Amino acid sequence: MRPQSTLICAILLAVMLFASSCQQERKLPIYGLRDTKTVKNSDGTAGVDTIYQTIPAFKFLNQDSVYITNEHFKDKVYIADFFFTSCTSICPIMHRNLKMVSEKFKDNPDVMFLSHTIDFKYDTPSVLKKYAQKLGVDGPKWQFVYGPKDSVYTLAEKSYLVAVNVDSTNRDGYVHQGYLVLIDKDRRIRGAYDGTNPEQVAQLEKDIPVLLAEGKK
Amino acid sequence: MRKFILISLVSLTLISMFYSCQTAETVQKDAYYVNGRDLYIKHCQNCHGAKGEGLGALTPPLTDSVFMKANKEKLACIIKNGLSAPVTVHGQVYEGKMPEFNLANIDLAQVIVYITNAFGHQQGMYTNQQVENDLKNCK
16 A cells, blocks of 8 residues: 555544544433532532422323323333313324324333323223224323323423313313423423424434433443 | 308307316316315314324224215215214224314315315315205204
């Protein structure tokens, strides 16, 4: 090899190495309120830790009338939403889209789905069961849960940051936002996607593997 | 010779009249179809899907040509008044509930032209007059 081409090779190699070391892995943001806490480091000095907003403990009946708690989603990534079975506006679109997402991850046990009904009067577990069967997603991977108005509505607005409301002027009786909320293994909010918007749903599909990879390290 | 020219002229006029009539109807049908598609996207697509594919066993598809032909006179009533009686589409029984849509006759005609000519159907024009007649026979 002539010295000149050796030099070119060396430069090329250096550039490639530099470029690949520059490439940063994509990381999802952490949403919600945050707080700080003073902690004692192992060497006795004081340090500051960030406390992120997390989904608090919950307990709801699912479509099989079994109580579901956070334990169910331990070490999993999950997507939560709020809907009701007799909804004639956005819920069919949200669940049409979420069903497609669930099919993409059907073989991955680390991804789960959690749909809360906001119709505390009508959507009892047996109604949810029928709905899940008709949607074609009845199984342990996608939980449909029913709970008292207070706990579900507070959880929606304070923890998942999704607005839900009873509205007698609406023909369905309820109004709510159509967000699909992505929760990580530490119960933190890592994304919120409009479930009626195909581009945002596609983004959710891309973000789930990023979040799964994060847990692997 | 004069007779021949006369006959040809008359038949030519008749033929062109026939064709222009037909294109007038096609033009009207196309206009209804386009407006009907907008109405469909606004009112129906969330449940019945962009391709009329339905949603699981919750909402039936609109792709069953036999159903669409056999029930053409009932479509206006189904849309105007909603539907909760079980229906069989593509051999599957659906027991859901479709809400009522208080649409004007012209809108009903347009959306019906759309759903009976999209999704693989080709049933042609459906007029406001037909909507009016069909609505008289709602159960």
